[in-house]
Amino acid sequence: MSDVLYEALARTSLLLRLDAFPGVAASREGDIADGLRSVGVRIVADRANLASPNGQTALVTLVCQCVMLGVRLDLDIPDVPQLIPQPPLRADLPLGSALVEWAGGLFPGCLIPGESPLITFAIGDTATSDAVHVTGGDNVAVLDNEQTRAERWAGSAPYGAIASAAAGAAEAVRAVIPGLVTQLHQPPPTEITWKPRRFSPVHLRVPGMVPIREFGDIDIVSAGAITHAALYTLLRVPAFKAAIRTIDRDLLGRSNTNRYALVRAGDIGRSKVDQLPDFATDAVRITGAATLFNEDALWDLGALAPRVLVGVDDIPTRWFVQRQRPEWLGVGGTSHCFVVVSDHRPGQPCAGCVHPIDDEQPLGEIPTIGFVSLWAGLLLATSLLEPDAASRSSTRRIEAHPMGLYGPVSLRTMPQVHNPRCPVCGIKSSAA
Numbered sequence: 001m002s003d004v005l006y007e008a009l010a011r012t013s014l015l016l017r018l019d020a021f022p023g024v025a026a027s028r029e030g031d032i033a034d035g036l037r038s039v040g041v042r043i044v045a046d047r048a049n050l051a052s053p054n055g056q057t058a059l060v061t062l063v064c065q066c067v068m069l070g071v072r073l074d075l076d077i078p079d080v081p082q083l084i085p086q087p088p089l090r091a092d093l094p095l096g097s098a099l100v101e102w103a104g105g106l107f108p109g110c111l112i113p114g115e116s117p118l119i120t121f122a123i124g125d126t127a128t129s130d131a132v133h134v135t136g137g138d139n140v141a142v143l144d145n146e147q148t149r150a151e152r153w154a155g156s157a158p159y160g161a162i163a164s165a166a167a168g169a170a171e172a173v174r175a176v177i178p179g180l181v182t183q184l185h186q187p188p189p190t191e192i193t194w195k196p197r198r199f200s201p202v203h204l205r206v207p208g209m210v211p212i213r214e215f216g217d218i219d220i221v222s223a224g225a226i227t228h229a230a231l232y233t234l235l236r237v238p239a240f241k242a243a244i245r246t247i248d249r250d251l252l253g254r255s256n257t258n259r260y261a262l263v264r265a266g267d268i269g270r271s272k273v274d275q276l277p278d279f280a281t282d283a284v285r286i287t288g289a290a291t292l293f294n295e296d297a298l299w300d301l302g303a304l305a306p307r308v309l310v311g312v313d314d315i316p317t318r319w320f321v322q323r324q325r326p327e328w329l330g331v332g333g334t335s336h337c338f339v340v341v342s343d344h345r346p347g348q349p350c351a352g353c354v355h356p357i358d359d360e361q362p363l364g365e366i367p368t369i370g371f372v373s374l375w376a377g378l379l380l381a382t383s384l385l386e387p388d389a390a391s392r393s394s395t396r397r398i399e400a401h402p403m404g405l406y407g408p409v410s411l412r413t414m415p416q417v418h419n420p421r422c423p424v425c426g427i428k429s430s431a432a
Contacts, residue, residue, distance in 0.1 A: 007254040008107065009033040009070045015367035019336055020177060020194040021186050028184065035180045036070040037109075041172055042117035044076040044131070048152055049124035053084045054161040055153030056095060057236055058134055059123050060086045061165030061374075066172055067103045067110050068258050068370035074113035075099065077123075084156070087235055087279045088262045105265030106257055119175045121168050125150040132199065134168045136160035141405075143167050143202040158236040159208035162378050167202050167405050169371040174403070193337055193403045200406035207398075207413075208237075208382035215242040217305035218384075221293045221321055223248035223272035225259040225368065226311030226332040229377020230384075231276065232261040235284055237385070243285045247301065248272045249292045259370040261377070293317060298324075307390070309380055310351070313366060315358045322351040322424050328390050331355070332380035334372050339400040341379040342416060343386075349395040349416045352424030375402045 013029040013036075021032070043063060049055040059077065066073055079096035082089070089098035103110050122131040125147060133150035136142040141163035144150055153161070177196055181188050189195050220227050223246040234240050252260070252267050252275060267275045273288025280286040291297045293312075306327040310318055318331055322344065329344045331351045342354045379398050383389060395416040404410050420426050 002108070004254060005037065005070065005107065005109075006030055006033050008257045009036060010255050010258075011365060011368045012036070012069065012258045012370075014365060015336060015369050016180070018367050019191070020189045021180065021184055023186060024184055031184060032180060033070060035183045036176060037072065039071045039176050039179060040074060040113055040115070040117040041066050041071045042074040042076065042113070042120040043123070044120065044126050044128045045078070045123035046126045047078050047080060049126050050078065050080050050095065050153075052154045053156040053236070054138065054158060055124055056083055056086060057158045058136075058153060058161040058165050059095070060089065060099065061162050062121060062123070062134055062168050063099050063103065064088075064261065065165060065169035065370050065374065067107050069169060069172060070107065070110070070258075071172060071176070072109070072113055073103070073111055074117055075111065084236065085281070087232065088264050102264060106263070118179070119172055122147070122150070124153040132168065132171060134164045136164045139206050139208055141167055141202065141204045141206050143171065145199055145201070156238050157208065157210055158233060159206040159378065159382060162233060162236075162374065163204060163206045166371040166374045166378070166402060167204075170403050170405065171199065173369070193401075202405045204405060204411055206382070206411075207379070207386070209385055209387065210238050211240050211385055212387075215240070215307065215384075218242050218244045218307045218309065219305040220244060220246045220309045220311065221248075221317065222246075222310065222312035223250075223276055223288065224311055224313070225256070225261075225373035226334070226376045226380060227276075227309070228261040228263070229374045230309060230311065230332070230381040231279065231286075231377075232374070233378050233381035234384075235279060235281070237381075240385075241283045244287070245305065246273045246276055246286065246288045247291060247293050247297070248288070249290050255365070259368050259373040261370075261374060294320065307384065309384065311377070311380065315355050318351045318355055319424050330380050330383045332376040334368065334376050336367055337369070337372055337401065337403045339372060339376045339379065339402065340397065341376060341383055342395060342397045343383045343389060343392070344395050345390070345392065349418045350422065350424050352422040352426070353395070353419035354397060354416055356419050356421040356423060356426070372402050375400050
């Protein structure tokens with residue numbers, strides 16, 4: 001395998017080493033990447049299930065997420081016209097051709113099938129044997145290994161389609177684990193997230209609605225993986241209109257390609273905030289400010305927009321954004337295979353209440369995997385679109401466990417109370 005692909009899979013290999021195989025030395029992360037690249041995944045879809053925007057979104061999302069995992073793909077899909085733009089794909093190509101062009105450029109060799117697939121995914125109710133059906137509806141995500149229970153894709157609100165595909169990518173990783181056990185000469189993981197188990201169906205209701213008005217100006221602090229996932233969602237939402245400014249000073253690197261939902265092969269080395277405007281439309285205007293968001297930057301940036309999304313890893317930056325007191329603030333964060341998204345208005349429990357401790361990232365490189373970032377961005381986007389987001393009388397916190405979507409607490413919403421340890425509002429709340 002080339003050095004390019006080892007670098008692209010570095011964050012995923014790090015996550016698997018730390019969480020699934022903690023007894024493996026750091027020097028063997030390349031072996032984990034090799035294990036991922038040796039796995040075959042088959043994805044099949046018929047024309048009936050690709051006759052709606054949601055069916056196409058489910059297919060594109062699943063293919064892209066599997067490519068980012070580094071597995072080898074066997075695609076059995078018709079080359080139908082794109083019904084809606086499907087970024088990061090080229091809009092001037094039919095769907096299958098666009099997927100092949102994007103995947104082959106970003107992860108060379110990923111479309112060379114293995115001898116036999118480890119897992120087969122069927123989009124909607126596509127007929128095939130021994131498959132996990134990636135199905136659902138506008139706001140429903142379903143994985144099921146029984147075709148008679150699978151629904152044909154329809155509709156255009158993308159939340160269920162994106163979530164179903166993210167759930168499928170998690171199953172692909174779970175299927176890889178036994179092979180890694182053998183290759184690494186390690187005992188099977190015992191931690192519940194990674195412990196091998198039989199397939200369990202997934203059935204989730206996913207938040208999200210079609211907006212009924214233009215959102216105006218929105219600022220996004222960080223143009224990283226969560227931002228990519230949020231924009232990946234918003235660009236597919238019918239009738240969504242906004243003027244979005246992203247704020248980030250970093251460049252796109254090869255190690256970002258395991259989780260950045262809108263990255264393409266030709267983007268490596270570009271400024272993150274210069275790359276995202278490539279996906280702007282008449283309805284969604286995207287601009288960028290290439291700067292680190294801090295006190296000095298405020299002089300040039302001016303006041304923040306009324307609505308602000310934060311996807312930055314750095315926790316003190318989340319606190320600094322909160323101190324600017326935007327009218328509405330949404331914060332998305334991930335840690336290994338855990339997602340937390342919260343939204344805040346002035347006077348309510350704030351971003352510091354949810355994230356009171358600066359972890360200072362002692363590892364340097366952050367262990368990440370694509371479908372976890374995708375969930376964070378999806379939930380952040382749906383929080384923005386909630387009809388009462390700008391008037392809700394309490395802070396809402398959403399937690400998700402993307403490797404445990406079959407469980408009773410896979411996705412839950414709860415209120416957030418004032419935290420006396422909060423570095424932003426804790427002193428006020430404790431004195432009250």
